Amino acid sequence: MNIYGASGHAKVLIDIINSIGRDVNYIFDDNPEITKILEYSVTHKITAEMLNFPTVIAVGNNMIRKNISQRFEGVFTVALCHKSATISESARIGKGSVVMAKAVVNAQSLIGSHCIINSGAIVEHDNDIADFVHISPGAVLTGNVTIGEGTHIGAGAVIIPGIKIGKWVTIGAGAIIIKDVPNNAVIVGNPGKILKYNN
Numbered sequence: 001m002n003i004y005g006a007s008g009h010a011k012v013l014i015d016i017i018n019s020i021g022r023d024v025n026y027i028f029d030d031n032p033e034i035t036k037i038l039e040y041s042v043t044h045k046i047t048a049e050m051l052n053f054p055t056v057i058a059v060g061n062n063m064i065r066k067n068i069s070q071r072f073e074g075v076f077t078v079a080l081c082h083k084s085a086t087i088s089e090s091a092r093i094g095k096g097s098v099v100m101a102k103a104v105v106n107a108q109s110l111i112g113s114h115c116i117i118n119s120g121a122i123v124e125h126d127n128d129i130a131d132f133v134h135i136s137p138g139a140v141l142t143g144n145v146t147i148g149e150g151t152h153i154g155a156g157a158v159i160i161p162g163i164k165i166g167k168w169v170t171i172g173a174g175a176i177i178i179k180d181v182p183n184n185a186v187i188v189g190n191p192g193k194i195l196k197y198n199n
C-alpha cells in the first residue's frame with residue numbers, strides 16, 4: 001500500500017498497514033526535504049509503478065485531504081482499518097477512510113469517503129457521517145448522530161443521541177454537544193457553545 005503525505009499521521013498509517021500484515025510500498029511527499037519516515041524512504045515523484053498499489057492519504061486537515069482526493073480521483077480507493085478496530089458487519093466504511101486502533105463503528109453506521117476515525121473513537125449505532133470528516137481520538141458519537149462533510153470532532157468530545165452536526169464544523173476537544181450545530185460553527189465547552197465560525 002502507498003501513503004500520500006509523510007506526516008505524523010503517516011506514522012500511524014504505517015502501524016495500521018503493518019497490523020493487518022500488508023506491505024508499505026511507497027510513501028510520497030511533495031516536500032523534497034522529507035527523505036525518511038520511521039525506517040521508510042520517502043519518494044517525491046508519482047510513478048506508474050506506484051499506481052499499481054492502493055493509496056491512502058495521510059493528511060489530517062480535512063480540506064487539504066479533500067483537495068488531494070479530488071486531484072487524484074480514482075487513485076485512493078481503499079479503506080484501511082487497524083486489526084484492533086471493532087467494525088459491525090452492518091456498518092459501511094467509504095473509500096480512502098481510515099479506522100485506527102481500538103476505534104468502534106457500531107451497527108448500521110455509515111462512514112463516508114476519506115474520513116478519519118481516530119484511535120479509540122466510538123461511533124455508535126445508526127450514525128451517518130459524510131465525507132472528509134475527522135473523529136479525533138477518544139471522541140464518542142452516541143446513537144443516530146449525523147455529521148456533515150469536512151467536520152472535525154475534537155479529542156474526547158461527546159455528542160448525545162440524535163444530534164445533527166453541519167458541514168465544516170469544528171467541535172473543540174472535550175466539548176459536550178447537546179443541540180444541533182449549524183454549518184461552519186466552532187463549538188467549545190460543556191454544554192457546547194458557539195465560539196465563532198470557520199471561514
Ligand SMILES: CC(=O)SCCNC(=O)CCNC(=O)[C@H](O)C(C)(C)COP(=O)(O)OP(=O)(O)OC[C@H]1O[C@@H](n2cnc3c(N)ncnc32)[C@H](O)[C@@H]1OP(=O)(O)O
Nearest residue numbers: 118136137153154155170171172173174175187188189195
Ligand atoms: C492525533 C491527533 O492529534 S488528532 C487531533 C485532535 N485535535 C483536537 O482535538 C483539537 C481540537 N481543537 C480545539 O479544541 C481548539 O482549541 C479549537 C479549534 C476549539 C479552538 O482553537 P482556536 O480557534 O485556536 O481558539 P483559541 O485557542 O484562540 O481559544 C479561543 C477561546 O476558546 C477557548 N477554548 C479553546 N479550545 C477550547 C476547548 N477545547 N474547550 C474549551 N474552551 C476552549 C480558549 O480558552 C479561548 O477562550 P478565551 O477567549 O476566554 O481565552
